[in-house]
Amino acid sequence: MQNITLIGLGAMGRALAQAELEAGYEVTVWNRTAAKADALLRNGARNADTLVDAIAASEVVLICLSDYASTYAILDQPGVSELIEGRIVIQLSTGTPADAREMKQWIGALGGQYIDGAIMVYPPSIGSDASQLLIAGESEVVAKVQHFLDALGGDIRNLGDEIGAAAALDMAVVSRLIAITPAVIHGALICESEGVSLQQYASMFPEGDRARAVVLSIHADEFVDNVSASVDVAINVASSIKRQAQTMGINSEFPDFVLGLYQRAVTAGQRHQDTSSLIKVLRNQGIAG
Ligand SMILES: NC(=O)c1ccc[n+]([C@@H]2O[C@H](COP(=O)([O-])OP(=O)(O)OC[C@H]3O[C@@H](n4cnc5c(N)ncnc54)[C@H](OP(=O)(O)O)[C@@H]3O)[C@@H](O)[C@H]2O)c1
Secondary structure (H helix, E strand, O other): OOEEEEEOOOHHHHHHHHHHHHOOOEEEEEOOOHHHHHHHHHOOOEEOOOHHHHHHOOOEEEEOOOOHHHHHHHHOOOOOHHHHOOOEEEEOOOOOHHHHHHHHHHHHHOOOEEEEEEEOOOHHHOOOOOOEEEEEOOHHHHHHHHHHHHOOOOEEEEOOOOOOHHHHHHHHHHHHHHHHHHHHHHHHHHHHHHOOOHHHHHOOOOOOOHHHHHHHHHHHOOOOEOHHHEHHHHHHHHHHHHHHHHHHOOOOHHHHHHHHHHHHHHHOOOOOEEHHHHHHHHHHHOOOO
16 A cells, blocks of 8 residues: 545645655645645645545545544535545544544444544654654554554554544643643743843753743743744643543633633734733733733
8 A cells, every 4th residue: 555645735734745755655635725735746746636536546545634623624525425435544633532533433434444643743843753643543454554654753652442542642741731831921920020030040941942932932022923832722722622621521620721811812912922922911910810
């Protein structure tokens, strides 16, 4: 099995497609906005004029769209869903464990096989030793596509056949990430109130640590738009974690708290700014605002 179809050529989908090409596989690509395929086509990818052509081209279909709703929007239409029978669908869009369970059921009912995954790195790391993906699915199905997964990077973790496991571990890791910025901002407020320099505070964290970047951004008073760590992204992530908590009946005070903080940044017009911009709200209003 040497052919793979890539659906979704955003920043991440393009990196995945490029890694499959570099591993020597025949890659067919499709994206709603066709122009995003241009560089991949120059690098040897095959163009599919239609979504139907794209899916028909390979037994394995790798999907990387914004979310699961986008996946249903393109696959759940006449002439397309019928093609899923006999194919293996690998879903690498971010979602919740419940999303993964629902999609496995839907793909299975259409006669397809399903693997769910989560990508734990930024696009430039895909295909390198620094890459990390979490994978969940039945072992015989995963075995059939292992070579395609291996092309995506160094640390491909198979979590077994509990289909929600990759999304669950992804959420558990991201839960820590959304906690870092508010915690570090409170640290910055302590430093500011006691006259300790923010440079000194930043130096307590290693190079490359998100906490260091947050403090330096506050020190520079620069809260530039940053799509990978915007207030908007933090709200989306915290909302998913809250939905998961509600679905599974676990405590949701933490995502509620984080959402409440970031919601205030949205109200202040900072939706597209880096999450470190939250300090502007907390300085002005105090934590109980
Ligand atoms: N980027 C990262 O650092 C990163 C890291 C880990 C995981 N991820 C996950 O990877 C997934 C993709 O991320 P990305 O960075 O590639 O996002 P992106 O650059 O925003 O791309 C989103 C993709 O989804 C497509 N899309 C959205 N809604 C659609 C719809 N209704 N119908 C058809 N296509 C639709 C877009 O098509 P158009 O081009 O036509 O708009 C585009 O191909 C997300 O689930 C994200 O959470 C990303």
